[in-house]
Amino acid sequence: MDSAAIAEHIPRLRRYARALAGDSHRADDLVQDTLERALSKFHLWRHGSDLRAWMFSIMHNVFINQLKARRELALDEATEAALESAPQSDPLQLRDLDAALRRLPAEQREVLLLVGLEQLSYVEASQALDVPIGTVMSRLSRGRERLRVLMSDVKLSDATSATNLKVVK
Amino acid sequence: MSNITETDLHAYADGQLDDARRVQVEAYLAHDPAAAECVRVWREQNEALRALYNPVLNEPLPQRLLALRAPRRRWPAYAIAAGMMGLGFALGWMAQSHRTDPFVEAAALPRRAAIAYAVYAPEVRHPVEVGADQQDHLVKWLSKRLGSELKAPVLTQQGFELVGGRLLPGGKGPVAQFMYQDAKGQRITLYVSHRDAEPRDTAFRFSQEDKVGVFYWIDGKLGYALSGEMARANLLAVATVVYRQLNP
Numbered sequence: 049m050d051s052a053a054i055a056e057h058i059p060r061l062r063r064y065a066r067a068l069a070g071d072s073h074r075a076d077d078l079v080q081d082t083l084e085r086a087l088s089k090f091h092l093w094r095h096g097s098d099l100r101a102w103m104f105s106i107m108h109n110v111f112i113n114q115l116k117a118r119r120e121l122a123l124d125e126a127t128e129a130a131l132e133s134a135p136q137s138d139p140l141q142l143r144d145l146d147a148a149l150r151r152l153p154a155e156q157r158e159v160l161l162l163v164g165l166e167q168l169s170y171v172e173a174s175q176a177l178d179v180p181i182g183t184v185m186s187r188l189s190r191g192r193e194r195l196r197v198l199m200s201d202v203k204l205s206d207a208t209s210a211t212n213l214k215v216v217k
Numbered sequence: 218m219s220n221i222t223e224t225d226l227h228a229y230a231d232g233q234l235d236d237a238r239r240v241q242v243e244a245y246l247a248h249d250p251a252a253a254e255c256v257r258v259w260r261e262q263n264e265a266l267r268a269l270y271n272p273v274l275n276e277p278l279p280q281r282l283l284a285l286r287a288p289r290r291r292w293p294a295y296a297i298a299a300g301m302m303g304l305g306f307a308l309g310w311m312a313q314s315h316r317t318d319p320f321v322e323a324a325a326l327p328r329r330a331a332i333a334y335a336v337y338a339p340e341v342r343h344p345v346e347v348g349a350d351q352q353d354h355l356v357k358w359l360s361k362r363l364g365s366e367l368k369a370p371v372l373t374q375q376g377f378e379l380v381g382g383r384l385l386p387g388g389k390g391p392v393a394q395f396m397y398q399d400a401k402g403q404r405i406t407l408y409v410s411h412r413d414a415e416p417r418d419t420a421f422r423f424s425q426e427d428k429v430g431v432f433y434w435i436d437g438k439l440g441y442a443l444s445g446e447m448a449r450a451n452l453l454a455v456a457t458v459v460y461r462q463l464n465p
Contacts, residue, residue, distance in 0.1 A: 053419075056422075062273050062282075063270050146269065160266075163231055164262060164267075189223060189227065196262070
């Protein structure tokens with residue numbers, strides 16, 4: 049019955065993983081590793097606590113380990129600042145929201161998705177990520193602002209290419 | 218109103234404020250167009266994220282996840298043993314519930330209930346098939362179609378009156394939907410589905426399906442889901458009353 053309880057969360061874990069990891073194969077790898085780990089650690093789960101938040105915290109750990117293995121560790125503030133100030137090198141690749149998400153530091157992407165997509169409360173998100181709630185709020189704030197800028201770049205580049213077309217005509 | 222912080226604005230955009238604070242933030246936003254614009258953008262981001270990734274919920278699960286395949290090599294032996302036990306449980310459970318895929322069933326209940334809510338709750342002229350004025354007939358009819366004795370809970374003390382009910386197609390056959398409404402016209406629905414899998418009981422679970430909150434539980438042969446667009450705590454209070462009335 050325990051693994052059935054875990055299984056109920058698969059569709060939502062997949063949704064979150066897809067948004068977090070991008071392509072569906074990588075996302076399902078993430079889900080599979082998370083499920084295996086959850087099954088093997090199920091005795092550590094405190095009965096009565098929120099199973100879903102616990103699953104998200106496992107997925108967070110698996111995700112961070114995968115990033116480390118691929119040397120794509122979450123960007124710290126310094127690299128992030130460098131990115132902000134760097135000229136927009138490839139605005140055309142930012143075709144949509146999914147592409148914009150890829151350009152967020154992983155730690156901001158996680159918070160943005162746990163709150164905006166999975167609709168976790170801030171407290172649940174702070175538990176899942178094992179960080180103080182103030183950290184959740186600052187990542188949320190920076191993530192949202194960054195996403196806004198990235199998305200407006202998309203619109204801008206669309207507008208530019210439309211203008212260019214007119215000129216060519 | 219200068220005590221409104223950025224955290225309040227985020228919490229407002231995410232629907233995480235209680236009613237009192239929400240009113241204060243709304244008053245604040247009315248006089249701060251820049252803040253209101255921020256909130257609008259954040260909400261738009263949330264909606265865009267859900268629009269983009271919600272379809273994943275309805276994808277058939279890949280076989281490798283359904284099977285919860287044996288753990289890969291990097292886990293130590295004790296973990297593999299524990300994982301295999303879990304796998305045994307899962308497979309055993311899948312076997313006994315034969316046609317019903319437990320993964321799909323459990324995930325489907327709140328989602329179906331929320332969709333049924335979203336379709337019928339805004340309906341002005343025909344929210345129900347049979348009105349509360351024929352309550353006895355309604356309950357008998359739905360009980361007969363579901364093959365289980367149903368009850369329509371009385372939620373008058375919570376401020377909700379029965380509007381009526383209807384029969385809906387579910388994943389595995391007929392489903393009943395009871396609709397209630399309060400004095401302000403706010404509606405909630407109780408969605409009841411009959412399960413042909415092994416009877417079992419589950420605790421209360423909550424699922425947020427876009428704007429619709431759903432508390433759901435399984436009680437023997439019946440799956441229940443109470444849906445509404447209201448604060449989680451308020452919905453939980455009603456769900457608790459419903460549960461107690463169904464399990465006196």
